[in-house]
Amino acid sequence: MSEQAPREILVTGGGRGIGRAIALRFAEAGARVFVNFFVNHAAAEKTARDVELRGGTAHLLQADLKEPAEIKRLVAEVERRAGRLDVLVSNAASGVLRDGLELSPKQWDWVLATNARALLILAQDAARLMTPGGRIIALSSLGSQRVIPGYTAVGVSKAALETLTRYLAVELAAKGITVNTVSAGAVETDVWQMMPEGTAALAAIRARTPGGALVTPEAVADVVFFLASPAAQAIQGQVLTVDGGYSLLA
Amino acid sequence: MEPDTAKIWTRPEVRASVGKLIVESLGVDEADVTADATLIRDLGAESIDFLDLSYQCQQTFAVELPMRAIQERRIEWRDLSGLARVLEARYRIAVPAEELRMVAPATIGAVLEHLAAKHGVPRTAGDAHEVLSALVVRMLADLARAPLDLADLTVDRFAGYLEKNLHSPDAVEVIMNRLTVRAVTEYIVGQLTAAGRLAPGT
Numbered sequence: 232m233s234e235q236a237p238r239e240i241l242v243t244g245g246g247r248g249i250g251r252a253i254a255l256r257f258a259e260a261g262a263r264v265f266v267n268f269f270v271n272h273a274a275a276e277k278t279a280r281d282v283e284l285r286g287g288t289a290h291l292l293q294a295d296l297k298e299p300a301e302i303k304r305l306v307a308e309v310e311r312r313a314g315r316l317d318v319l320v321s322n323a324a325s326g327v328l329r330d331g332l333e334l335s336p337k338q339w340d341w342v343l344a345t346n347a348r349a350l351l352i353l354a355q356d357a358a359r360l361m362t363p364g365g366r367i368i369a370l371s372s373l374g375s376q377r378v379i380p381g382y383t384a385v386g387v388s389k390a391a392l393e394t395l396t397r398y399l400a401v402e403l404a405a406k407g408i409t410v411n412t413v414s415a416g417a418v419e420t421d422v423w424q425m426m427p428e429g430t431a432a433l434a435a436i437r438a439r440t441p442g443g444a445l446v447t448p449e450a451v452a453d454v455v456f457f458l459a460s461p462a463a464q465a466i467q468g469q470v471l472t473v474d475g476g477y478s479l480l481a
Numbered sequence: 482m483e484p485d486t487a488k489i490w491t492r493p494e495v496r497a498s499v500g501k502l503i504v505e506s507l508g509v510d511e512a513d514v515t516a517d518a519t520l521i522r523d524l525g526a527e528s529i530d531f532l533d534l535s536y537q538c539q540q541t542f543a544v545e546l547p548m549r550a551i552q553e554r555r556i557e558w559r560d561l562s563g564l565a566r567v568l569e570a571r572y573r574i575a576v577p578a579e580e581l582r583m584v585a586p587a588t589i590g591a592v593l594e595h596l597a598a599k600h601g602v603p604r605t606a607g608d609a610h611e612v613l614s615a616l617v618v619r620m621l622a623d624l625a626r627a628p629l630d631l632a633d634l635t636v637d638r639f640a641g642y643l644e645k646n647l648h649s650p651d652a653v654e655v656i657m658n659r660l661t662v663r664a665v666t667e668y669i670v671g672q673l674t675a676a677g678r679l680a681p682g683t
Contacts, residue, residue: 270535272545293483295536327529337508341529 237288238459239313241306241357243267243296243349244323246275248420249370252448253320254278256456258287265309267292267323296323297344299352306356316360318459321350321369321392324385331383339384346388347395354399354410363407366459369396370451371414371470373478389414393470400468409467411458415451416440416474441476484543490673491683498541499666506533516663534665544672546665547627554623555653563623564592564647567616572602587647589613613640628668629659 240257244250245266254264255278264282266289268275279289292308294301309316325345327338350369357367374382375389393412400410417436423429437445454473457463472478500514509524520526526534531548538546557563562578569575576596584595589609596602617639621631634655642652673679 270532270539270545271549272539293536293539295533325529325532327527338527338529 238262238317239265239309239315240318240320240459241265241267241309241316241353242320242322243353244269245320246271246278248422249415249418249448249451250320250322251278251281252452253322253455254282254287254289255285256449256452257318257459258282258285258289260456261286262318263288263290263313265290265292265313267294267296267305269293269295269323269325296349296353297325297341299348302349302352303356306353306360309357310360314360315362316357316365318366318368319353319357319361320455320459321353321367323349324370324388326382326385328381329383330381334384342384343388343391346385347391350392350395350399354395354403358403358406358408361406361408364461364464365403365406365408366463367399367403367408367410368455368458369393369410369412370455371412373414373416373472373474375414377478396470397468404467409458409464411463411466411468412470413451413454413458414470414472414474416446416472416477418448418451419445420448436477439477439480440474441479444475446473446475484540486543486678489678489680490542491680492670493683495542495670495673495679496666499662499669502534502537502541503662503665506530506537514662516661516666518662519658520660520662520665521657538669542669542673543676544669546668551624551627551629551656551660554620555656557623558620558653559648561647563619564616567612567619568592568596571612571615572596574600574602576600588645589616589643589647592647610640613643616640617643624656628664629656630661630664631656631659634659 240262242250242254242264245254246268254266257264264287266275266278268291275291279291282289290312292305294305296302323345325342327342329338354367369392371389371393374386375393379386396410396412403410417433419433423433433445437443451473454471458466500511503514503524504511507524507526507530513524518524535546535548538544560578561581565576565578565581581592584591589612593604593608593612597604614636617636621639624631639652642649642655670679
């Protein structure tokens, strides 16, 4: 497929934050974007409107990604409308801020299912709809490698997702599909407002980042867009860190 | 994935469906889901349960539970940005919430003393009570349309929780304990009525 042709994109958790920025980035290139969301209908509708304003086409698809049956319905809906899928962006994530010693089995299962297993089921279904040049791109965070207080479940889920990226990459390479993950540093989204002292934590991260600026959702979206381009065909099974150099410092 | 927006509900159907959704989302026994049961204290609901419940309510009734709005209000109380707005309306002075959070102890009296010392805002008799009441009126107004059973919560009673500590966890708890099975049911009934999707006389 040529770089200019409109592409069929599915962005999970595409209503807000990084997912929204990714949806809009592809919209600028004229793509049809399937915007998946969980409960925040208003935010997803706004993203869909903005996708259209940027020159793309938007479809909203509500689904609970911790349920495999819902993922299957989600991808089936993409297939029904588009007949194929060019790029899957597995961005949706849910978290429970709690230390490992306090995590309940239910919380663990919820986070792992939403953040890690969803990529597996999505990739299994999405790969069927992809032709050579297809792209699967997941979103991770530094908590997969480093210890962040209260981040146990999410960190483990992201580590699983990064490992899954490598396995899927090898399995799907023969089909000409690449699988990669973008690991974003602290990105200023409304998630931080929900955390105790979230604003102060962001300020501390900004101060520690070599360039003195936080990574923006748009910067992450640009990297995802690049990985989805033909130019990135040789990048396979990698975790690309996009954190402004934050994690370089001891 | 698409809720049935054409269905006309009866009140008993709504009640039964809400009970079922709560049993499924929270993993509790049906017998425990009484009208007066509070979702958090009695049924052990936590943040992920509310996400589940919100999703199931959208799928079942095409009605959104404004759980996020409640969470945002809680943050406003905790970080004192709600108080900052009350002070701005009363004294026409914009003091950042960060500055208010630095005041110790975290009482309304200490905050007003700080405003007097640093910003020259004059103290008047009864000002602490008036500011606190204005803050509570604002809080309760913010929550008036949420699925909370606030009927018997007076301004004075709520103000009592904040008198000794503006960040009082008791104040948040008293609100969250008004999140009852009945309140959720009535909220959905209200939304369905507004949308013309509740059978009259049921």
